[in-house]
Amino acid sequence: MKNLCQFAVDVAKRLxxxxxxxxxxxxxxxxxxxxxxxxSAIHDQESAGIGIRVILDGAWGFAATSxxxxxxVEKAAKxxxxxxxxxxxxxxxxxxxxxxxxxxxxTYKTPVKVDPFSVPLEDKIGLMLGIxxxxxxxxxxxxxxxxxxFRRQHxxxxxxxxxxxxxxxxxxxxxxxxxxxxxxxAKTRYYEATARNAGYEHIQNTPxxxxxxxxxxxxxxxxxxxxxxxxxxxxxxMPSHLALTMHESIGHATELDRVLGMExxxxxxxxxxxxxxxxxxxxSPIMNIVCDNTYPEGLASMGYxxxxxxxxxxDMIRNGILVDYKTNRETCHAIGAKRSHGSCRADSWASxxxxxxxxxxxxPGEKPLTPEELIADTxxxxxxxxxxxxxxxxxxxxxxxxxxxxxxxxDGKVAGxxxxxxxxxxxxxxxxxxxxxxxxxxxxxxGVMNCGKGDPMQSAQMSHASAPSRFRQIRVGGAxx
Amino acid sequence: xxxxAMMEILEKALRLSTAEVTVAALRGGTNASTxxxxxxxTQSVQKTEYQLSVECAYGQKHGAAATSNLSEEAIKSVxxxxxxxxxxxxxxxxxxxxxxxxxxxxxxxxxxxxxRTAQTEPRERAQAVRKAVDRAVAGKMRISGLLAMEDExxxxxxxxxxxxxxxxxxxxxxxxxxxxxxxxxxxxxxHRMGDIDLQATAERSLGIARLAQNPTDIEPGRYTVILRPxxxxxxxxxxxxxxxxxxxxxxxxLRGKLGxxxxxxxxxxxxxxxxxxxxxxxxxxDGLASPTLNWIGKGVLENxxxxxxxxxxxxxxxxxxxxxxxxxxxSATDEEMIASTERGIFVVRFWYIRTVDPMESxxxxxxxxxxxxxxxxxxxxxxxxxxxxxxxxxxxxxxxQIGQLERVENMLMPTIKVREFHFTSxxxx
Numbered sequence: 001m002k003n004l005c006q007f008a009v010d011v012a013k014r015l016x017x018x019x020x021x022x023x024x025x026x027x028x029x030x031x032x033x034x035x036x037x038x039x040s041a042i043h044d045q046e047s048a049g050i051g052i053r054v055i056l057d058g059a060w061g062f063a064a065t066s067x068x069x070x071x072x073v074e075k076a077a078k079x080x081x082x083x084x085x086x087x088x089x090x091x092x093x094x095x096x097x098x099x100x101x102x103x104x105x106x107t108y109k110t111p112v113k114v115d116p117f118s119v120p121l122e123d124k125i126g127l128m129l130g131i132x133x134x135x136x137x138x139x140x141x142x143x144x145x146x147x148x149x150f151r152r153q154h155x156x157x158x159x160x161x162x163x164x165x166x167x168x169x170x171x172x173x174x175x176x177x178x179x180x181x182x183x184x185x186a187k188t189r190y191y192e193a194t195a196r197n198a199g200y201e202h203i204q205n206t207p208x209x210x211x212x213x214x215x216x217x218x219x220x221x222x223x224x225x226x227x228x229x230x231x232x233x234x235x236x237x238m239p240s241h242l243a244l245t246m247h248e249s250i251g252h253a254t255e256l257d258r259v260l261g262m263e264x265x266x267x268x269x270x271x272x273x274x275x276x277x278x279x280x281x282x283x284s285p286i287m288n289i290v291c292d293n294t295y296p297e298g299l300a301s302m303g304y305x306x307x308x309x310x311x312x313x314x315d316m317i318r319n320g321i322l323v324d325y326k327t328n329r330e331t332c333h334a335i336g337a338k339r340s341h342g343s344c345r346a347d348s349w350a351s352x353x354x355x356x357x358x359x360x361x362x363x364p365g366e367k368p369l370t371p372e373e374l375i376a377d378t379x380x381x382x383x384x385x386x387x388x389x390x391x392x393x394x395x396x397x398x399x400x401x402x403x404x405x406x407x408x409x410x411d412g413k414v415a416g417x418x419x420x421x422x423x424x425x426x427x428x429x430x431x432x433x434x435x436x437x438x439x440x441x442x443x444x445x446x447g448v449m450n451c452g453k454g455d456p457m458q459s460a461q462m463s464h465a466s467a468p469s470r471f472r473q474i475r476v477g478g479a480x481x
Numbered sequence: 482x483x484x485x486a487m488m489e490i491l492e493k494a495l496r497l498s499t500a501e502v503t504v505a506a507l508r509g510g511t512n513a514s515t516x517x518x519x520x521x522x523t524q525s526v527q528k529t530e531y532q533l534s535v536e537c538a539y540g541q542k543h544g545a546a547a548t549s550n551l552s553e554e555a556i557k558s559v560x561x562x563x564x565x566x567x568x569x570x571x572x573x574x575x576x577x578x579x580x581x582x583x584x585x586x587x588x589x590x591x592x593x594x595x596x597r598t599a600q601t602e603p604r605e606r607a608q609a610v611r612k613a614v615d616r617a618v619a620g621k622m623r624i625s626g627l628l629a630m631e632d633e634x635x636x637x638x639x640x641x642x643x644x645x646x647x648x649x650x651x652x653x654x655x656x657x658x659x660x661x662x663x664x665x666x667x668x669x670x671x672h673r674m675g676d677i678d679l680q681a682t683a684e685r686s687l688g689i690a691r692l693a694q695n696p697t698d699i700e701p702g703r704y705t706v707i708l709r710p711x712x713x714x715x716x717x718x719x720x721x722x723x724x725x726x727x728x729x730x731x732x733x734x735l736r737g738k739l740g741x742x743x744x745x746x747x748x749x750x751x752x753x754x755x756x757x758x759x760x761x762x763x764x765x766x767d768g769l770a771s772p773t774l775n776w777i778g779k780g781v782l783e784n785x786x787x788x789x790x791x792x793x794x795x796x797x798x799x800x801x802x803x804x805x806x807x808x809x810x811x812s813a814t815d816e817e818m819i820a821s822t823e824r825g826i827f828v829v830r831f832w833y834i835r836t837v838d839p840m841e842s843x844x845x846x847x848x849x850x851x852x853x854x855x856x857x858x859x860x861x862x863x864x865x866x867x868x869x870x871x872x873x874x875x876x877x878x879x880x881x882q883i884g885q886l887e888r889v890e891n892m893l894m895p896t897i898k899v900r901e902f903h904f905t906s907x908x909x910x
Contacts, residue, residue, distance in 0.1 A: 038573050042566040046559070047549040049530065064528040066549040079527060086603035087525040090517065090611045121569035129571075142730065181731040185840045262518045264664075265625035265657040268832070271909070350528040391835045391868075393847040398868055398908035400845050402837060420838060422845075424868070424906055455516055455627045456526075478905050479837045479845055481872045 002166065004073055005158035008052045011077035013160055017054035017084070019098055021159035022077075023306060024050045024068065025349035030117065032148040034128045036136060042121060049349040052080045058095030059087035062352040097333040099340050101309050103162030108303025110170045111296050112199030116150035119200045124148055127203075128176075131212045135178045138216030140223070142186075146176035148203070149195075149449075155302070163308040171195060171299065171461065172202045173447065176212070178219035187222035187419065190386060190404055191215045194240070195447030195461065196297045218405055218417070225417040226408070230477035234381035234409075235423060236374055236470050241403050243446035243464040244387045246362060249427045250282070250289060251464065252453075253396035254316055255343070256325040257355040260334055266455040268394025271427070272322055274335055280322040283431025288363040289317035291326060293342060298359035299447045299461035300345070306353035309342035316360065320431070328355045347458040354454045361445065361465035365437030371468045374436055381409040382421055382476060389422065400424045400479060422479035430471060438467035482509070482531070482634065484646055490533060490551055491638040497560045500537035500567060502579050504639040506766060507533050511599075514629035515606040520614045525603055535563040541572035575790040580768035582642035587770040589753070593649035593760035598674040599632035601652075606630075613683035617658065620687055626656035628679050635762050645764045652676070653890075656683045657850055658690035662910075663863055665689025666829055666850035668711060670888045672760055689829060689851040696863040698907065699854060705825035706902040707818050707855070710887035710894040712848075715831040718806050718892065720842035720873045721750050722776050725785035725797065734842040734874065738782050744877035746780040752803035758886070759893045761804035771804035777877075810895035811883035818882055818898050820858040825898075826867075827853040827860060842873040847908070867904040876902065 005022040012020035026048040033041040049066035050073055061084025063076040128146045135144040151171040158164050173195035179188045193206035237245065252258060253270045261269055272280060282289075293300045293311035304310055307329045316324045327337060328344035346353040375383065386404025393399070406421040407414050445465035452459055487507050494505040509531030516524035533556065536545040544566020548559040606628045617624040631651040638644050654677050655668035667685035669677050708716070721743075723733040735743065754761040754771040763771050767789070775783045784800055792799035819827065829851030837843040845868060852864045876899050884896035 035575075038575060039570050040573065040575070042544040042570050043546070044544075044562045044566055045532075045547040046555075047532070047547075049549060051528075059522060060524055062524070062526040064526075064530070066530050066551075068550075083525045083527060083603045086607040087515065087522045089604070089607040090520075090522040090614050092521040121566065125569070125571065143732065179732060186732045260519070261623070261625065261659075262523055264518055264659065265516075265627065265655060350530050352524060352526050354524075389835045389837045389845065391833045391845045391847065393866055393868075393908045394832050394849055395908075395910060397910070398847065398866075398906060400837075400868060400870075400906075422837060426909070456512065456514060456629070479843070479870045480905075481841065481843055481870060481875055481903060 001156045002158065002164055004050065004068065005156050007070065008050060008073050008077045009158050009160055011074050012052060012054045012081055015078065015081040017056045017081060019055040019160050020053065021157060021308065022050055022052045023349055024156045026154040027348065028117065028152045030150045032124055032128060034132055034146045036132055036144055037129060039125055047348065050076065051346065051349045051351065052077050053352060054080045054084050055096050055098060056081055056084040057088035058091040059084045061087060064350040096330060099329040099332050099338065101161060101329060101339065104304060104308060104310060105164045106303065108167040110168065110197045112170050114200040116170065116172050116200040117152065127209065131176050131209055134209065134212035135176065135216040138213060138220060140180045140220035141178050141216045142181040143179035144176060148174045157306065157308060159308050161308060165304050165308065167303045169197055169302050170199055172198050172200060173449065174203050174208060178216045180219040180223045182223040185223065187219060189215050189219035189222060195299055195449045197299055197301055198297050221417050222405065222419055225419040228418050228421040228477040232473040233476050234378050234470060234472050235474050236378060236381055236383040236409065236468055238385045238468050239444045239466045240386050240446055241384045242466045242469060243448065244390055245401055246464045246466065247357065247448050248390055248392045249396055249399055249430065251357040251360065253427065254325050255355050255357060256327045256331040256334060259325060260331060263453065267453045271395045271397050277322060277335060281320055282317050282322050282428060283320045284434045285320045286437060287317055287320045287431055287434050289360055290363055291316050291341065291358040291360040293358050298445065298463040300359045300463065305342040305344045306346050307340060307342065307344040309340045311342050314341055326355065326358050331355065345460055347460055351458050354458060356453065356460040357451060357462045359463045362469065364440040364443040364467040367439065369436065369438045371438055371442060374438055374468055374470055375409055375414060376412040378409045378470065379411055382418060383407045383409055384421065397427055399427065421476060423474045423476045424478050425474055430474065433472040433474060434469060435472050436470040440467065443467040487634060487636040487646060490556065491636055494533060494535050494556050494560055495638055495640055497557055498535065498537055498564065500539060500564055502538040502640050504536045504579055505533065507531065507636045508634065510631065510633035512631045513603065514627055515603065515610055516627045517610050517614065518625040520617055520623050522607060522610055533559060535559050537563040537567040538576065539567055541574065541576040542570045543567050543573060543576050544570050577789040579639040579641050580643055584768055584770060585643060585645055588645065588763040589755035589771065589773060591647065591755050591760045591763045592757065593672045595650045595673040598630055598650035598652050601630045601674050609679040613656065613679050616680060616683055617687060622687055622690060623659045624656050624683055624686065626654060628654045630674055637764065637768050639768060643768045645768060647762050649762065654679050654682050656686040658686040660690050660694045662695050663690060663693035664850045665693050670890060692853065693851050693863045696865045696910065699864050701867060701904040701906050703901040703903055705822055705898065705900045707822065707825060707827045707896060707898050709829050709896050711830040711889050712828045713894040713897055714889035714892045715834050716844065717808065717873060717877065719844060722786055722803060725787040726791045728785050734840050735782060735785065739785060741782060742780050743777065743782045744780050744874055745880050747880055747883060748777055748780050748877050749775060749809040750777040751775045751807050752805055753807060754804040756805065756807060756893065759805045759807065759888050759891060761891055765801045769799060769801040772800045774800060805891045807893040808895055810886035813882055813884040815884060815896055818884055818896060819855055819860060822855045822898065823857060825855040826864065827855055837870060843870065844873060845870045865910060866908045868906045869903055870905045871903045
């Protein structure tokens with residue numbers, strides 16, 4: 001496969017490409033789904049092909065084929081060159097700024113204890129049906145859906161830089177949802193082994209079965225919970241929930257391609273423009289955002305990105321101030337950086353690499369603080385667990401989020417479950433209200449498996465970590481028809 | 482890949498399988514696009530991709546596998562993997578035997594392939610972008626967008642003799658135009674590239690963007706709105722086509738409403754894969770014919786999306802899921818609708834619509850790329866973008882006027898005028 005990648009690069013170079021890379025990716029996805037006590041789907045998908053990308057005449061060309069014979073690869077390489085020549089008809093006056101990166105000849109592998117594809121289907125199904133039985137055993141629960149997904153991406157990358165990389169990345173996740181049906185409505189509750197780059201040991205180490213009764217019970221309780229009040233409340237957001245708020249209000253706003261207008265027609269742009277770099281007060285002084293594509297379990301950790309840049313860790317927001325962005329080799333010049341942070345990924349061999357969110361985390365508090373102590377310190381608030389409804393404008397300013405489960409906090413104590421909670425805010429005002437962070441003992445990453453961006457749309461994965469955090473006086477309950 | 486080659490691959494997969502029942506599907510083709518932003522081409526791509534899916538079954542035990550590799554060895558492997566998955570699976574009480582051979586007689590005649598579209602070259606697309614960019618530059622504005630074509634096929638076969646094949650092309654463009662302080666958007670979609678006029682689309686988006694400069698504040702609240710077809714397409718289909726099983730089990734907003742009035746009598750939502758304005762694949766993934774029916778007819782919920790299993794259990798007709806969605810349109814032009822509005826808001830499109838409460842069909846989302854105040858029958862000023870929270874069924878009960886149809890993706894939707902649409906907050910631009 002390496003030889004075939006190198007062959008494609010050589011063909012493109014011979015035809016005049018000033019830069020070329022070729023990626024062969026072999027992808028295997030295994031999906032299992034159950035509904036109550038039946039297995040509704042077992043699907044084992046394999047896909048393999050090559051994507052060839054070139055810069056020529058100051059323009060991009062990209063062609064991909066699932067045919068991995070030499071003739072087809074040569075044809076695709078020629079096609080990518082022809083596409084670039086055509087693209088030069090409306091190229092940027094100063095062409096493409098392509099940041100240098102040392103040549104890397106290396107291999108990368110997700111540390112895995114148990115290969116999920118080696119685990120018999122019967123074992124996985126047994127676990128899923130066992131969970132379902134427990135959930136359905138709770139009075140009032142009418143439905144249980146469960147889902148497992150395992151993915152292997154075996155990737156080869158060669159480029160005219162002299163880079164030659166082989167990476168083998170494995171992702172595992174499992175999730176289930178209980179639905180309680182009442183006379184007039186239905187409510188749900190979910191639990192998951194959040195998506196991680198890890199083997200089946202991640203599924204085994206997550207108490208999926210042990211939590212099943214609690215999850216079912218909370219779905220039933222959700223039916224008769226008090227409606228969300230309307231007004232301003234302090235919010236305690238758990239890592240399972242905050243991951244999505246971070247993703248939408250920080251992650252996308254700090255992708256440099258969006259900031260530069262390259263995504264304007266689809267995913268949108270950003271309020272966090274480069275003239276504000278180093279001065280924009282994104283949040284309160286205790287807000288520190290660190291990007292990190294080096295920790296092995298992060299979904300964006302793959303050794304090297306699809307630009308051939310080694311994965312890195314860097315500060316993006318320090319003491320509440322925007323100090324950096326997520327960058328790729330094409331965009332980093334715009335902020336004066338000589339080297340990309342390595343945030344360029346494609347969702348398949350058939351897709352051109354684009355700038356994607358990295359893994360990133362809200363750093364935990366430095367002083368010891370448990371979630372119980374945080375609740376005890378909150379007079380009038382709502383605690384939110386899990387992801388729910390999420391919507392944000394195309395510059396990432398005005399947002400509205402829901403969640404999966406909600407509890408009212410009164411005078412430092414949990415006062416019962418709420419339903420239909422939503423909160424609305426302006427991004428910088430929301431992060432400016434951050435006033436407490438639990439410490440690192442409670443810091444945990446959560447995965448996002450379906451981040452949509454690009455045109456044609458691509459789906460990417462990344463992890464966002466935090467500890468339980470408190471936000472003061474956020475508007476809740478405005479989501480009424 | 483021609484039809485003979487597709488069928489040969491399917492037959493090979495069916496022959497190699499020793500399962501009691503086998504269903505094989507092959508889909509794929511070529512997708513090419515030219516993307517631009519800030520008045521330059523930023524991405525030009527072409528991909529050719531195939532996927533062979535095989536489902537095997539023994540009694541009620543079933544499992545599926547897929548591959549992008551169409552070699553003899555890979556076909557053998559995908560059949561083996563599907564077979565292994567089926568054997569490992571416990572019996573599924575909802576498994577249905579394969580669709581019978583004579584179902585193909587129910588397939589609508591669909592003309593969705595245009596050879597000229599399939600032959601579009603990257604240079605043609607780049608030239609069209611160049612011309613559109615020149616218009617933007619002349620107007621001291623910037624454009625971003627995409628011009629794309631797809632050349633695809635779907636082929637299906639099963640072990641009881643059903644064979645189906647359908648080829649289609651698709652062409653589309655969309656353009657976002659920006660001035661210093663405001664944006665506009667326009668789009669076009671057809672199965673023929675010859676119908677796509679990127680320059681005209683760019684001109685429309687530039688016109689909206691010019692009007693949208695320096696937007697002004699407005700208090701959120703309940704307003705009469707005129708929603709352009711792209712906004713209707715984003716909003717309406719969410720909860721008007723619900724799964725029958727989930728609905729009967731009390732898990733959707735349409736529970737207990739089959740045969741009842743669910744919205745205004747002026748609303749008819751239907752599917753028809755043979756509609757020449759939006760032709761779509763005449764069969765679904767299992768071989769069932771794509772439905773041609775009303776989902777909502779004159780405000781009454783006539784059909785739910787019903788699987789073959791649920792149809793058998795409830796004695797209803799199996800519908801499967803739709804290939805397209807069409808809302809019956811009217812004759813009013815956008816201008817006539819604006820002229821008849823004393824005070825309201827004109828919405829070009831929505832963005833990031835998400836469900837807030839599925840049991841109430843409550844959605845939230847933002848307006849985007851063109852929002853204008855209407856006063857005394859005229860557009861008077863651009864507005865800063867607004868967030869809404871409103872229900873689909875509520876909105877469809879408050880439609881006062883229905884305009885002309887436009888194709889948006891796989892739907893035909895009209896401009897509609899709705900009273901008391903609920904905006905709940907504003908943003909900064």
